[in-house]
Amino acid sequence: MNPRNLSGTRRTAAARKRRTGRTLVFTAAALAGLAAVLLAYDQRSAVAPSIDAVIESLEVKRPAPELVEFRMTDFDRGWQKYSDDVVKVTSDGGITWTEASPEAAGVPGSPDGSRSGRGEWTLAPVSEKRLDSLVYDRKAMAVKMSQFLTEKIGWALLEGGSGLPNPLLVTADGGETWHAEVTAEVRSAAEAEKKREAQAAAEAALYESPDKARLAMRSVWALMPSQASPGDTVLVRHDKPGEVSWQGKTYLLQPYGFGYYTYLPIPMSAKPGDYPIGDALLAIKAKKFDTQYLQVSQQMESMKQDTNRIAADQKKIDTARSKSEPEFLFSSAFIQPIQGILTTPYGHTRYVNGKYDSSHMAIDLAAKEGTPIKATNDGIVALADSLYLTGNSIYLDHGMGLFSQYAHMSELRVKTGDRVKKGDIIGLVGTTGFSTGPHLHFTFWVHNVQGNPNLFFDKTPMQWTAAPK
Structure with missing residues (x-):
């Protein structure tokens, strides 16, 4: 064998090794075959085949990458x-x-x-x-x-x-x-x-902070808030499907995120005390409401005597509030529909012309007639109609048995069945129905029980940590 040829062959193999960065692993049989081929080259040509050519002619086993x-x-x-x-x-x-x-x-x-x-x-x-x-x-x-x-x-x-x-x-x-x-x-x-x-992730985004979301979402039972008063609303979260028995009624826990929720309305008749809800404890505290006295004309006072028209309207309202979407329709905090003057707070005991009338389970916000009224949050129009006592009225379904009510409007800007977004203009301030002046009568209905609107503003129900003042 020509030493120069062999030396050149070795240099080529070394260069090839450097280019690939990998070492070929030969079996004993492959090495023996390589030697046999090199020794049996054609003596007449006096030129040996290159190692590269020999390698390509052999089945060389490489270890498979792991x-x-x-x-x-x-x-x-x-x-x-x-x-x-x-x-x-x-x-x-x-x-x-x-x-x-x-x-x-x-x-x-x-x-x-x-x-x-x-x-x-x-x-x-x-x-x-x-x-x-x-x-x-x-x-x-x-x-x-x-x-x-x-x-x-x-x-x-x-x-x-x-x-x-x-x-x-x-x-x-x-x-x-x-x-x-x-x-x-x-x-x-x-x-x-x-x-x-x-x-x-969508569920967690409704909470005030990641820490509070983790606390509620990793608990077996969570009450928001854990302390309330008559007229308030409590949001219940459980980690499993089921029901909650409360004040003689049963409320179905509906799935949302990977938890199960329901609202609990706290009726005005609820007695102070501690009430177990699953493994959590709900504290109901007494609350005193102020008194309001109104003077109205005899003609307006007589409106409440037409029980047939009132009953017909109530049938419409009951039908509208009998069905609610089984999920939260909102994704952010509730807003106040108008920035009016508060003339009647929630819960005031009302006397009309010197006689007891009722507890005012809403807030009255006085504003100039024609003032635009915004949807308090995303929802579906469950009812938009002219009613006898409340005039032009709207009920929005926000899911899970929660409805917002808007009354005495001069004009309706939506119709039953419409989907609305928070802040959409749904009507204008007016004084239709049993009303003494332009204002918006606004409240929430929780499983057909009126709830304090002040608990909702600038929050989601997941952010209720204390009863409203």
Whole structure:
């Protein structure tokens, strides 16, 4: 063999090794074959074949890169890292994986290594679930690392030597069964959990702060507020479906986010004391209301004697308030419909022409006739009609049995069935019906019991922490 040729061949192989950055691993059989080929070269040509050509003619076994680490950053995105530093990413929940740079994937140690798309309000288990082993295809297998996105959706990387083409398994039932690929059933379960997680984030956003959201949403029972007075409203949250018995009535807990809610109206007849609601305690405190005296004309006073017309209107109202959307229709705090002069506060005991009339379970806000009236929050118009005593009136359904009422308007700007957003103009201030001057009679109805509006303004019900003054 020509020493110069052999030396050149060695330099070429070394250069090739430097270019690829990888060391070829030959078996004993492959090395023997290489030697035989080099010794049997054509003596007549006096030129040996290059080592590169020989390598290409042989079946050389290279060790397959091993999957050593993975992370799912949300239900759709994740990354895998291999022993040869190759990184693969997915954007379809693990159905397909493609090569990417560590920075683009968000692998720890890279500039974007801490990136996560799930946000704070995840359904991840409170205590991280770590697996040492699992059962796949009726065989127990050791687990190198695992990750559960929720109690149901989880991933597990098997220890080397499992013998599976894909050592990364996925479960959609909390680990009872495992799959070597993301099936349609697994993806459907992940989408359902993804939707629930978005609902949890929407629920948390209604609370005053993340800390208060965590406190309520991780409690078995939560009362908002835990202390109230007659005429107030309490929002109840439970971590399971069910019912709440209160003041001789039963209220169904409706799902929202991943909790279950209902409003509890505190009637004027409620006695002071402590009342158990699940494992929580509701304190009812006594409250004294002022007295108001009104003088009206005999003609106006006689309006309340027409019981047939009053009963006909009440039938319309009862029908409108008999159905409510089974969810919260609002996503932010309630607002006061107009900035008028408060002429009659909530709860005043009212005497008309010297005789007891009723408790005024609303607020009266005086304003110039024609003043625009805004919807207190998002809702559906349950009723928009001209009624005998309350004149041009509107009832908005805000979901979960909560309605707002607007009365004595000069003009209606919406009709029954319309959907409205907070701040939409729904009517104008007037003095129709049993009214002594231009004003807005405004209140809330909670499961057909009138509730104090002052509790709602500038808050969501999830932000009730104390009874209103």
